[in-house]
Amino acid sequence: METREVILFVFDGLSDWEIGYVTPGIQVPDFQKRPGAWRVRVVSAGGRPVTTMGGLRVLPEGSLEETDPAEAGMLVLPGGMAWERGGNGEALDLAARFLEAGVPVAGICGATYGLARAGLLDRRRHTSNAREYLAATGYRGGDLYEEAPAVTDGDVITAPGVSPVDFALHIFRRLDLFxxxxxxxxxxxxxxxxxxxxxxxxxxxxxxxxxxxxx
Structure with missing residues (x-):
């Protein structure tokens, strides 16, 4: 059986808890319908080590720049203050390439801010930390905002930072994991x-x- 990769983008200051259910759900085979069908591949800008908001040191397997959507099954973007400060632009460019290739993208908390800023939520149903939070980006998708713990619209999954379990469930369903x-x-x-x-x-x-x- 071929093992496909879920790409997890990491960066300095990422919010640890927001992906705390996603990664073990994909990596641990015990609950899975087809154990070994998926694995997490961790990447960062330049493949550089990063430190999470909680102080954990993460050593990526590869770089953002070498990531090919055609060879992946999903891109996961955790939250963190960097998105609100205009950072992680390379990850947003990659997210756009994933969606153009028909490969799903999942973003939580601050990552939804980045996705909105990049125009990737203008025509898709979505959620985030609050309607007003995304409105600050100047995006055009406000009419498609939903007050929900997580939303999947086609190839885009979004969730607020307080809903990591719901975020994980939507990812698991999209991957047909359980x-x-x-x-x-x-x-x-x-x-x-x-x-x-x-x-x-x-x-x-x-x-x-x-x-x-x-x-």
């Missing part, structure tokens, strides 16, 4: 913490396991 029962139980567990969803997740995994084989 079966629907597993996705529903996973979301219920991490969104609410209620024990019945833990039991439902275990049950969904058991039903989805191949006969006579380990999950």
């Amino acid at each position: 079966t629907p029962p597993v996705a529903e139980a996973w979301f219920g567990l991490f969104k609410t913490g209620r024990p019945e969803f833990f039991a439902a997740l275990g049950s969904a995994l058991e039903k989805g396991a191949p006969s006579g084989a380990e999950r």
Whole structure:
């Protein structure tokens, strides 16, 4: 089975928590419908190491500049103050290339500000931290803004910074990563913490396991 890559763009000051559910969901095979079908590839501008908002040092596998949308399955853009300060322009150029190639882009929190500033939300339904937050970019997509924890419109996924679980779920659905029962139980567990969803997740995994084989 071919393994496809989800490109995660990292930069100094990125908001750690906003991708905290996305990366293990893609990397850990336990819950997945087709284990090994996807992996995360971490890239930065110039392939340089970065330090997150939480002080974690990240060593990318590659550079933004060498990333080819034709060889990837999705681009994920975490939030951080750099977007609001006019930074990460190279990542926005790459996002435009991904969308032109029909490859999905997922942005959360400040990354939605960048996507709006680049005109990539002018004709797509979307959400963000607040309607007024995006209006400050001067973009033309205000009529398509939705008050929601996450929105998928075609190849674009957006979410506010306070909705990392919803953001992850929309990404998982777009990648067809989990079966629907597993996705529903996973979301219920991490969104609410209620024990019945833990039991439902275990049950969904058991039903989805191949006969006579380990999950």
